[in-house]
Amino acid sequence: MTTSQPELLPGTRRALLHRIAVAQAEGRAPSLVAAVVRDGKQVWTGARTSVEGHAPDENVQYRIGSITKTFTAVLILRLRDEGVLDLGDPLEKHLPGTGVGEATVADLLAHTGGLAAETPGPWWERTPGSLRPELGDVLGERPVLFPPGRRFHYSNPGYALLGALIERLRGASWEEVLRREVLEPLGLDRTSVRPQAPHAGGWAVHPWADVMLPEPAEDLGRMAPAGQLWSTTGDLSKFAVFLVNGDERVLSAGSLREMRTPAAPHEAADVASGYAYCLGLEIRRQQGRALVGHTGSLPGFLACLMISVEDDVASVVLANCTSGPLLFAVAADLVRIVAEAEPRIPAPWKPLCEADPATLELTGQWYWGTHAFALRMTADGLLSLGPLSGNGRRSRFRANGDGTWTGLEGYYAGELLRAVRRPDGTLSHLDLGSFVFTRQPYDEGAAVPGGVDPQGWRGIG
Structure with a gap:
């Protein structure tokens, strides 16, 4: 808990605007919109655009790709907290017949289930979900590449399975459960499964020429729990506050701390880069600062939400291009700019009211x-x-x-x-x-394993 801080200083606001302006220009993004959250509220928004007539604001929807996984993980943790399932349960216990049922719920959340990274067949992000109506179409003939629990291997089909698990246990569609249990309680009325005006269009920018191509915006069907959602910087700012503080109507602060704790084995490359995966959240280290959140991408869109819990600062960055600006670097810089220019002011120390x-x-x-x-x-x-x-x-x-x-x-x-x-x-x-x-080193009056030499401490002589 921090003391209330004023709005950002003019110099800080200019530095933030400069950072996203450089990202949009050098990354050749049709538009880029960003927000910063501090002390539980949005304190800055900014946008840059070149093609859509006016800069988008905090209410313009962008597709957020794999940030959707964090929402799906919240629904799973709700089921756990209600006692409906245990994270150690094998998938087969609740969703039999998938062929990958040895993986636990926690394995799927942390991408340690050994499942393939993608679905078989056509590129699922650019083709209709109707091509994959059943879970078997999502998993294919060779869905498991590694023994469950052995290694981190990012798997989009794994989150499709978690979505199906939610539907089985709730008796309603993933979309309906998400709206009822997360979006409505948190007031995320501009987050939706399908785009709602005003929303950005998705573009592919030619790598060698300043021309663009529109990207399709497909309904992902069974793969929706892995990457379907559209949202805004305004809604994702609220979501960032929730991911730190919790909301008893949705998920407790304790369960969210668990979600933010690394849960997947580190690979050598991950250790070197400071990357770890938790339960539906990523942790990345940038210039000594731990940032937790998630990145996302779908054809036509890039997204990033990152939080420094220690600094009490979060950032959201969205762009409508298939590739271009490195949004994690931008989001990390937005957090750093605020944290360094206007460091967190701690609450005054207060003594306990009483002590046992x-x-x-x-x-x-x-x-x-x-x-x-x-x-x-x-x-x-x-x-x-x-x-x-x-x-x-x-x-x-x-x-x-x-x-x-x-x-x-x-x-x-x-x-x-x-x-x-x-x-x-x-x-x-x-x-x-x-x-x-013990109160003293190898206290002879305590039950020290192996006992204490009766001659006690002595020198050499």
């Missing part, structure tokens, strides 16, 4: 062997464990209500932290997934 004495007793310095750690109680009700100096394992812990705590991230994610007391009730040590943390 039993929890307060746990805080302070602890040792795992000879490694010194500090356990702190934070204003959000969590415990935070980290090394006193240098690098080391860090994690926050959430209370379970029974005197134990569960790790939320890093090495200790999901691990149980509990305080171990002596028969007289005094605190002996902490047990963290079988690791013993």
